[in-house]
Amino acid sequence: MSQHNYDLIVIGSGPAGEGAAMTAIKRGWTVAVVEEKTLVGGNCTHLGTIPSKALRHSVQRIMQYNSLPLFRVIGEPRWFSFPQIMESTRQVIQLQVEERTRYYGRNQVRLYNGRARFVDDHHLEVTSPCGVTKTLTGRYLLIATGSRPYRPDDIDFDHPHIYDSDTILNLDRTPRNLIIYGAGVIGCEYASIFAGLDCRVDLVNSRDRLLSFLDDEISDALSYHLRNSAVLVRHREEYARVITRPNGVTLELKSGKKLHAEALLWCNGRTGNTDRLGLDRVGLEADHRGHLQVNDHYQTGVEHIYAAGDVIGWPSLAGAAYDQGRFAAAHMLGLDDEGHVEDVASGIYTIPEISYVGKTERELTQEQIPYEVGRAYFSGIARAQISGEQTGMLKILFHPDTLQILGIHCFGDQAAEIVHIGQAIMNQPGEGNNLRYFTRTTFNYPTMAEAYRIAAIAGLNRVARNRRGEPCKREQRPDS
Numbered sequence: 001m002s003q004h005n006y007d008l009i010v011i012g013s014g015p016a017g018e019g020a021a022m023t024a025i026k027r028g029w030t031v032a033v034v035e036e037k038t039l040v041g042g043n044c045t046h047l048g049t050i051p052s053k054a055l056r057h058s059v060q061r062i063m064q065y066n067s068l069p070l071f072r073v074i075g076e077p078r079w080f081s082f083p084q085i086m087e088s089t090r091q092v093i094q095l096q097v098e099e100r101t102r103y104y105g106r107n108q109v110r111l112y113n114g115r116a117r118f119v120d121d122h123h124l125e126v127t128s129p130c131g132v133t134k135t136l137t138g139r140y141l142l143i144a145t146g147s148r149p150y151r152p153d154d155i156d157f158d159h160p161h162i163y164d165s166d167t168i169l170n171l172d173r174t175p176r177n178l179i180i181y182g183a184g185v186i187g188c189e190y191a192s193i194f195a196g197l198d199c200r201v202d203l204v205n206s207r208d209r210l211l212s213f214l215d216d217e218i219s220d221a222l223s224y225h226l227r228n229s230a231v232l233v234r235h236r237e238e239y240a241r242v243i244t245r246p247n248g249v250t251l252e253l254k255s256g257k258k259l260h261a262e263a264l265l266w267c268n269g270r271t272g273n274t275d276r277l278g279l280d281r282v283g284l285e286a287d288h289r290g291h292l293q294v295n296d297h298y299q300t301g302v303e304h305i306y307a308a309g310d311v312i313g314w315p316s317l318a319g320a321a322y323d324q325g326r327f328a329a330a331h332m333l334g335l336d337d338e339g340h341v342e343d344v345a346s347g348i349y350t351i352p353e354i355s356y357v358g359k360t361e362r363e364l365t366q367e368q369i370p371y372e373v374g375r376a377y378f379s380g381i382a383r384a385q386i387s388g389e390q391t392g393m394l395k396i397l398f399h400p401d402t403l404q405i406l407g408i409h410c411f412g413d414q415a416a417e418i419v420h421i422g423q424a425i426m427n428q429p430g431e432g433n434n435l436r437y438f439t440r441t442t443f444n445y446p447t448m449a450e451a452y453r454i455a456a457i458a459g460l461n462r463v464a465r466n467r468r469g470e471p472c473k474r475e476q477r478p479d480s
């Protein structure tokens with residue numbers, strides 16, 4: 001057994017691990033990353049964010065081709081199978097892996113392929129896929145092992161018609177119909193993807209509305225558009241049992257309903273990858289969801305062992321994981337640019353796309369904070385008319401007296417990009433966070449960013465009318 005000493009050893013090469021490794025190596029530390037997959041990039045690149053977003057992009061392109069009159073000149077609508085769009089997804093994954101492998105190589109981060117397990121609080125044992133074991137010694141350690149789909153014991157995930165968000169990528173056909181159990185972000189995104197491939201989808205939701213953390217209006221819009229693409233959303237339902245057949249699956253619900261489909265996609269929860277790390281050897285314990293507790297500097301209960309990314313729970317997003325990894329390393333190094341992930345914009349890549357930052361109307365009402373609303377409908381925006389992506393809305397919530405922006409909610413094409421313009425203004429200190437920024441700034445034309453000016457003017461007009469005691473006029477062209 002050979003010995004290898006490093007300033008920092010990172011377990012996991014997802015965004016959290018990469019963020020930490022790159023920060024530390026740039027400051028002259030010796031850094032090793034241990035990854036049990038043969039290729040770097042984490043679940044983010046191989047199983048989660050990248051494949052699902054690449055699949056969605058292909059589906060959206062197919063939908064555009066099939067619906068825009070322009071393309072009828074060159075041919076009739078075409079349908080693609082899941083394996084066909086998975087082929088182009090694999091190319092994106094490969095590009096990502098190549099890029100990330102180059103970063104590690106160029107920066108001389110030492111990569112170990114194998115599963116890491118604690119020996120004690122400074123030593124890891126790494127077992128390679130062919131069973132060779134090495135011991136690594138680290139002054140600091142970062143646990144960035146991510147998460148995996150939660151699998152209840154009573155469901156047979158070895159059955160060829162039952163999938164989770166990892167195994168669905170191996171699907172070798174497009175099912176005619178699909179049950180998705182769990183209508184969280186991943187369930188809703190896959191509902192959009194499969195509906196776009198003309199597969200009939202039953203989306204089973206245990207709650208009484210879709211993505212209840214969203215602003216109600218946006219959640220309603222999502223329900224409307226999923227319904228329009230033939231997704232049947234079943235609210236307030238829970239599974240009683242799953243019965244498998246040679247050619248499909250029956251999902252029995254506690255309400256007595258029986259849903260039959262060619263395949264079942266289980267999207268109900270995730271669990272942190274902590275169970276095989278040997279945490280007991282360093283005196284750490286994960287909670288019932290496999291998550292580790294950390295302080296504001298991403299330190300676990302053991303001072304020199306940090307944790308970041310999905311393994312610490314909220315917000316379980318790739319961008320946040322990368323920053324948490326960077327901030328954890330910055331704290332180890334004693335750097336000034338250490339931070340903490342708090343203000344997170346969420347992007348939900350359904351069709352149409354959704355994104356938001358800040359408070360919802362419901363939250364503001366509950367907290368008794370007065371607010372006014374400014375909306376811009378994509379149907380009236382030149383750039384959206386040109387792109388043919390006229391479904392959508394930008395909604396700004398702001399304080400009627402101070403004009404401070406309190407929340408930005410957007411759905412429609414490029415929503416996840418658009419929201420960051422508002423987020424940048426919202427994060428300005430003091431009076432810098434002011435709706436008037438959007439009425440005083442000249443935007444490129446035509447752009448989707450123009451929606452901010454339109455929404456801000458609409459909101460200011462409402463405030464002015466309220467002050468004059470006039471009734472609010474009906475807004476034009478609501479398409480939500």
Ligand SMILES: Cc1cc2nc3c(=O)[nH]c(=O)nc-3n(C[C@H](O)[C@H](O)[C@H](O)COP(=O)(O)OP(=O)(O)OC[C@H]3O[C@@H](n4cnc5c(N)ncnc54)[C@H](O)[C@@H]3O)c2cc1C
Pocket residue numbers: 011012013014015016017034035036037041042043044045047048049050052053114115116117144145146147165186273276277308309310311316317318319320321347349
């Ligand atoms: C279907 C799906 C869609 C998603 N879409 C989005 C999205 O659109 N936007 C977004 O921001 N987020 C999205 N996410 C979430 C995002 O993928 C995660 O937040 C992100 O991957 C977390 O990064 P991480 O670095 O914590 O870990 P991961 O990316 O999970 O990587 C952890 C790595 O650690 C390795 N590992 C685990 N245990 C060990 C061990 N003992 N030894 C060695 N290696 C080990 C694993 O092999 C893995 O490669 C999505 C997730 C899923 C499942």
